[in-house]
Amino acid sequence: MRYYSTNKQAPDATLEEAVVKGLASDKGLFMPYEIKTLPLSFYEEIDRMSFQEMAYRVADAFFGEDVPAGVLKQIVYDTLSFDVPAVQVKDNIYSLELFHGPTLAFKDVGARFMARLLGYFIRKEGKKQVNVLVATSGDTGSAVANGFLGVEGIHVYVLYPKGKVSEIQEKQFTTLGQNITALEVDGTFDDCQALVKNAFMDKGLNGHMLLTSANSINVARFLPQAFYYFYAYAQLKRQGKSENLVVCVPSGNFGNITAGLFGKRMGLPVKRFIAANNRNDIFYQYLKTGEYNPRPSVATIANAMDVGDPSNFARIIDLYKGSHEAICADISGAAYTDEQIRETVKRAYEETGYLLDPHGACGYRALEEGLKPGETGIFLETAHPAKFLQTVESIIGREVAIPEKLQAFMRGTKQSMLMSRDFASFKDYLMNE
Template sequence: MNFYSLNKKAPKVSFKEAVIKGLAPDKGLYFPEKITPLTKYFFNHIEYFSEEEIAFEVIRQFVSEEIPEKELKKIIKETLCFNFPVVTVDKNIATLELFHGPTMAFKDVGARFMARCLSYFNKKDNTAKVTVLVATSGDTGGAVASGFLGVEGVDVVILYPSGKVSEVQEKQLTTLGKNITALEVDGTFDDCQAMVKKAFLDCDITVFKNLTSANSINVARWLPQMFYFFFAYKQLKNKHKDLVFSIPSGNFGNICAGMMAKQLGLPIKHFIASTNINDVVPNYLKTGEYNPKPSKQTISNAMDVGDPSNFVRILEIYKNDFSKLKEEFSSYSFTDDETKNAMLLIKQNSNYIADPHGAVGYLGLKKFIDENTNNIQGIFLETAHPVKFLDVVEPVINETIEFPTQIKAVIDKKKVSILISTYKVLKKFLLNM
């Protein structure tokens, strides 16, 4: 399997090269040159497949022969070491919980998969040693730090916006040490992401270092997110209703992975990108014009993105056909007050505690169901455990949330970060590593 740049001005590369490069030389995101649907037999009998077997069938065509079957199955087994339950919340509404991993966020899957792919490549070829450079608006940093901790031949540098991630999120990315370094940026997530992109294209750096990204722009972080949608389908197959997924969306990697799952044959009727007030995509669907703008800070901070990188992949999936995209894709934005009200409503009606991101997903799903009352089974993704947002969740539900084991392990550790404010400082740091 080869991957091409969506800017169409760079050579095609293998899976290994796409993972190591992260971003193409022409600044484009990599995209697989072919998508082969899975067999009818697979979908008809999916309830008899384990999660590991499902993941292998889903990912193997994209990895191709670059990781042998035995090694790929080992990587998948180590990646999927936790559960992905579907929990009923309301009539025709369920949530897919993606927070049972080491850092209690959905990004654990992609980070663990990518880390193990790079580890395999490093064992085969010492020149594959890399510096993973990643920007985070919240959960990516912790998931990457955990996933790559101690991986031989990989240094990890995480940029995060100062004062704009929760205490738990910050502790998860600043307390591990070893091969993990946290850079605390005086700015927004968009500033962090802009610095990362600039570094990838800076020949002064790349001539000395293999830089790659562990954001969802990297194919090894992005593609494993397809697994979630297959796991949900396995649990809901016998509902005999149209499956509609509502995905809390920031950089749009998760929802784009869902659309890739549909390309593989997964029978998903509709996708909803539920956003906070960072509403670039909802406005695009209203006007047909894509106008990025500076991100605004909200209580659902992992979605505070003003120029979502992965939306270009969504446009590629739909061949830039705006009318076709609108048939299968909706997007709604919600305020912090609406999000808090949803969290309280869910708790009162279902005794379920949603985090702010999941609450936004719930709101998008409710709005779609209200407008489309047909035979629908709705699923919203609960992308992070509510304990990661205690300062928001506890006052809303008026209840204390106990720390799970994963959080107890880091919450009392000392934060270690390096303050930076300009790209010049980042560049100097990378060159002196």
């Protein structure tokens, strides 16, 4: 499979080149030339398949031309060593719980898959060392760091905004050591993302070391996230609830919903998507006006969605050939303030006993407000509520049980290095590594 850049000014790439480079030379994002439709028989049988079996069929459509079947199967089965259950919250609203992986966040799927695929390419080519740069507003850093921990030939640099991620999130990537380095940037997530993008564009730096990204700009990170949309459909089909399915995705950098849109192009019977934003509502405003106006992000209690210039917007525009009308036909939007998010967490807990995290709360509320008669909604519960412990406990007025996986991280010792948001300082640091 060949991959092109969304900016159309860079040479085509193989899967291996797209994964190792991360970003195209013209600063565009890689897109596959073809999105294969899966046969009708696949959807007829999907409710009788295991998560791994079904995901392998999807992965084969994406990556089968470039990765031997046995290797790809091993990567998929190793990646999906945990369940992603669809849990009923209300009559017609389900939660797809994506927090049962090692770091209790949805990014475990993409990060684990990418680590294994990149590891395969490094071994195949005998490369010396690949350096992974990843900017995080919360969960990406922990998922990538833990997904790549101890993988031979790979060193990971996690850039995160000082004071703007929760303590538990921070502990998940600053306590690991080994091949993981945490860089605490004096700035916002957008500053971290800018440092990563500028690093890829710097010839001197790229001549000195082999760089790639594990943000959702990397095709090996965002495409595997399509797996759980198919699994959500399969679980609801088993219950006879898959007709008129509406999927609501709490959205920050828009890699997650883009993977869902790819699934729809492959024939997945999703009626429509809802992109749920917090106060960083750039995409919501685009849907309303047809104009995309990025702006500096603002801090909210749903911090993983604090993105002012979503990278994957370029992929959505490319997928729909720039048609605002076509995008609006498949995707609607919603946006909520911190006050509305708090109110939703509290009300849902009191009414149903189900505890939402701040991101999932945006998805749940958008379904409550946006579902039409005869539709079934499923929202992505992207992280365990305990990852936002103080916020959630202050909302519901009681203690939240902390899973042992998180407790183990909390016992670790933080190791990070302070970094300014100035690119020259960042480059100098990497050049001397």
